[in-house]
Amino acid sequence: MQCALCQQERALCDSHIIPSFVYAWLKETSATGYMRLGREINRRVxxxxxxxxxxxxxxxxxxxxxxxxxxxxxxxxxxxxALRLSPGPWFRYESWCMKFVASVSWRVLTFFSQLGLKNFTEEQQRATKVALSTWRSFLLGESENPRAHELHMILLDRMADHTFSNLPKNFNRYLVRSIEPDVVRGKESIFVYAKMCRVLIIGFIQKSPNEKWRGTKLHVRKGEIGGLNYELPSQLLKNMCDRAQRLIELETKLSPRQRQKIDDEFEKQKERALNSECLSISLYDYEMFGPPDVDSKE
Ligand SMILES: [Zn+2]
Known part of the structure; x- marks a missing residue:
């Protein structure tokens, strides 16, 4: 079979779309040591x-x-x-950073393109192909930079405070613990959305000049990232709220049998569970937004 990157006929590996260290972190810091992802909520993975x-x-x-x-x-x-409480910048990075972000953007977009981006117009399909080949040649070292297909990264943490109304009751947990690869077709821009716990990667297929993305764009060789000094289009926050809300809806689909399984596991490993990041962020949401509509242990 043909490798999607080098396009040589080779034996292919089971390749992660989102790198395995992200899942490893989620499991390590969960209450029970298991994960349940999105649509397959009734299956431990x-x-x-x-x-x-x-x-x-x-x-x-x-x-x-x-x-x-x-x-x-x-x-x-x-x-x-302590780092995350500081104003930033939180990190100085070198060339590995943009290459990594390009590799995730390319993987996610390749995966969704292979499934077929059916709701895309012809023009958007064309732009997708150009983004893929641009990122591909950057990853293979054939070009110096990703040109118009900018790569951005946002480092997230739970909210210290907020002035928004109607945030979903799991919003802090969504910000720090969700994993979600997607392609977003917004009103003005189209981009890869790769949410990996506190790291959000945005890879632009089409970027509107009317939207303000400040302090998030990555540079090829080196740069600084993270902290409080950035600006994002309000549409992105709305999109993330919708995603968090969808997660709540998926969790209502958890069967009684699976819910019992989680409770049993929780009891069995009580010490671990009570000290887990998963539980502490759920409590933080509880303090900020009140009791959840569904119980959401991991
Ligand atoms: Zn290859």
Missing amino acids: QDGLKPKLLCEECEKRFSQFEKPFAANLFYPLHKDD
């Missing part, structure tokens, strides 16, 4: 989407960026509470 996508060589190529990203940014971001 160990890992995310893994289609046959890349040859072994290209997997290795990606792991060169993945390792420094996990070690220098992802883990410190998730473990260092």
Whole structure:
């Protein structure tokens, strides 16, 4: 079969769309050590989407960026509470950062394109193909930068405070613990949306000049990221609220049998569960928004 990146005929691996260290972190900090993802809410899973996508060589190529990203940014971001309270910038990065972000954007978009972006217009389909080939040649070292298909990253944390009305009751948990790959077709822009716990990657297929994305754009060789000094289109917050709300709706579909299984697991590992990030963020949501409409243990 043909590798999607190098396009050589090779044996293909089960390739992660969202890197495995993200799922590992979610499990490690869950109350029960298990995950339930999106539509498959009634099934415990160990890992995310893994289609046959890349040859072994290209997997290795990606792991060169993945390792420094996990070690220098992802883990410190998730473990260092004091860092996240500082005004920032939180991190200085080097060339591994944009390559990693390009690799995730490319993987997510490749995955969704293979499924077929049926609601896209012809023009949007064309733009998607251009974004894919631009990111691909950047990843293969054939071009210097991702040109118009800018790569952005937003480092998230729970909200200190807010002045919005009608935020979903799980919004802090959504901000810090959800994993979600998607392609978003907004009013003005189209982009890859790769939510990986506290890291949100935005890879632009089409970017509107009318929208303000400030302090989130990545640079090829080096740069600084994270902190309180950024500005995003309000549409993005609305989109994230809808996603968090959808998660609440999915959790109402959890069967009584599965709910019992979670409760049993919770009892069995009470000490772990009570000290987990999962529980502390759910309590934080409770304090901010009141009792949840559905019980949402992981
Ligand atoms: Zn390959």
